[in-house]
Structures are given as structure tokens and as C-alpha cells.
Amino acid sequence: LNPPLIGTFQDGRGELIAQDAVDGRSILVRGVWSGIAPNAHTYEESYSDDGGRTWKPAFIANVTRVTP
Numbered sequence: 250l251n252p253p254l255i256g257t258f259q260d261g262r263g264e265l266i267a268q269d270a271v272d273g274r275s276i277l278v279r280g281v282w283s284g285i286a287p288n289a290h291t292y293e294e295s296y297s298d299d300g301g302r303t304w305k306p307a308f309i310a311n312v313t314r315v316t317p
Contacts, residue, residue, distance in 0.1 A: 254280060261285050266301070277301050288314040 254265035263282035268275060277297040284291045291311050295304035 279304060
């Protein structure tokens with residue numbers, strides 16, 4: 250199981266953070282949802298190995314619902 254993400258959604262933006270480990274090192278993982286609309290949003294996942302002082306983006310997705 251993955252560690253739980255903890256955070257909030259407020260004013261159209263969600264930021265959730267979890268602690269994880271990579272190669273025996275402790276890191277933070279942050280997921281940010283923004284531009285939230287009924288049929289689209291942006292999601293960015295970043296990693297920090299310095300306690301959250303700096304973040305390195307690893308994945309950015311602009312998601313749009315496909316309508317039939």
C-alpha cells in the first residue's frame with residue numbers, strides 16, 4: 250500500500266503530500282490539482298528530498314474528459 254496523501258482542496262486547488270522512501274532515503278511526494286473545471290483539470294506530481302524546501306516536478310498532466 251502507498252502512504253496516505255494528506256492535505257486540502259481550497260479555492261479550486263488541491264495540494265496533498267505524503268512521506269515515502271526511495272532507495273532507503275526519505276522523500277516527500279506532493280500532488281497538486283489545479284484548473285479544476287467540470288470536464289478538465291491539471292495534475293502535477295513533485296518530489297522533495299530536503300523536507301519540502303524545494304520540489305522537483307516529475308509528472309504534469311492536463312486531463313480533459315472525452316465526451317461520446
